Amino acid sequence: MLHTYSNKRDSSYFSFSDEIQNKNQTYKIFWQRSGCSRLIVDGIAYTIKENQILFLTPLNQLEVEEINSTLNQLSFNREFYCIQQHDQEVSCYGYLFFGSSEVPIVSLDLKDQESFDLLIKVILEEFENSDHIQGEMLQVLLKRFLIKCTRLARKTLTNPDINQDKLDIIRQFNVLVEMHFKQKHKVADYADLLNKSPKTISNLFGEYNDKTPLQVIQERIGLEAKRLFIHTDKTAKEVAYELGFDDAAQFSRFFSKVVGKSPTDFKKSMII
Structure with missing residues (x-):
């Protein structure tokens, strides 16, 4: 099912889906909830295993090779949340996005899964609202999602305690x-x-x-x-x-x- 938020005034867009949405000019976050999937990104095959999260920028060329079981996707454009302008808030620019030529992938342990599950539930609940602060609430929830992912990615560094x-x-x-x-x-x-x-x-x-x-x-x-x-x-x-x-x-x-x-x-x- 596809859940979307959009604002015609500023062209902002944010979505959650349990199917691949290859919308142009969006940042994409894929969470393999169960099973595994294979995506071709810029001509390179990546296998996403169960409870791994993969991050793509608007520049990445995406092709779907195989989807098994449950794959969730969050998508947003620069108008909805500009990672450059809000870098001090989430510190993901040059890290989760535009960090290198390789596509970043983080893995979730059982505790992480429960925490992310709860966050996704709150995001889905907010999609059901249609008041004037819905966009702001969804931005807050996306920001929290990105911060949690950045913390997990940092743990994979050669020296996770780097200054x-x-x-x-x-x-x-x-x-x-x-x-x-x-x-x-x-x-x-x-x-x-x-x-x-x-x-x-x-x-x-x-x-x-x-x-x-x-x-x-x-x-x-x-x-x-x-x-x-x-x-x-x-x-x-x-x-x-x-x-x-x-x-x-x-x-x-x-x-x-x-x-x-x-x-x-x-x-x-x-x-x-």
């Missing part, structure tokens, strides 16, 4: 990569924007996870290149230019290193 100021620098780095990856390809470029040294950034990532900041940049560029090859008819030369490379040969070497296939072989593999 919040350090974590904020890493989140800012991730957001800056999302904004500038087509023009800036070096760690030093982002270190300058953060007024930090490249070594400081690299050391912070060493505490945060097993990826280096350069890997984050290169994987984001590689992801965008794959998106362009899959969803457009652009040539390797055109993709190279769009992603800030001086020539197609330089881009081809980069793509082969990051993706594991040449642009030509990758495009051939996309032909069914």
Whole structure:
């Protein structure tokens, strides 16, 4: 069943569904309540196991490969809740959303399941209201959902006790990569924007996870290149230019290193 809230005045949209709703320009949160499902995100297959939650941004390309048992979905657009503007409230920008080229997935234990179950029940109850404060109430409940997910995601860090100021620098780095990856390809470029040294950034990532900041940049560029090859008819030369490379040969070497296939072989593999 699909439950929706929308406001024509500001074009805000929020929904809950027990079926896939692939609405454009929305953030999507999938909770596998039972069984498991397989989703294709940007050409990569992800299996969501029971009581796991997966997060997608409006930029992610979604295809459904297999849905088993119960999968719930929350969707909202920027007009309903802007994660950038409300980052101080929930701290999910550059973390649950736009945190890296990989799709974030968090797992719920039994206590978490009970807590999230209760929250979903309250959200569904609020969908039954139609007064002038319904939108505000749903925003509060969504914010609580995101905060709970952010706390769970933080527990999966290499160092879950990392200082919040350090974590904020890493989140800012991730957001800056999302904004500038087509023009800036070096760690030093982002270190300058953060007024930090490249070594400081690299050391912070060493505490945060097993990826280096350069890997984050290169994987984001590689992801965008794959998106362009899959969803457009652009040539390797055109993709190279769009992603800030001086020539197609330089881009081809980069793509082969990051993706594991040449642009030509990758495009051939996309032909069914």
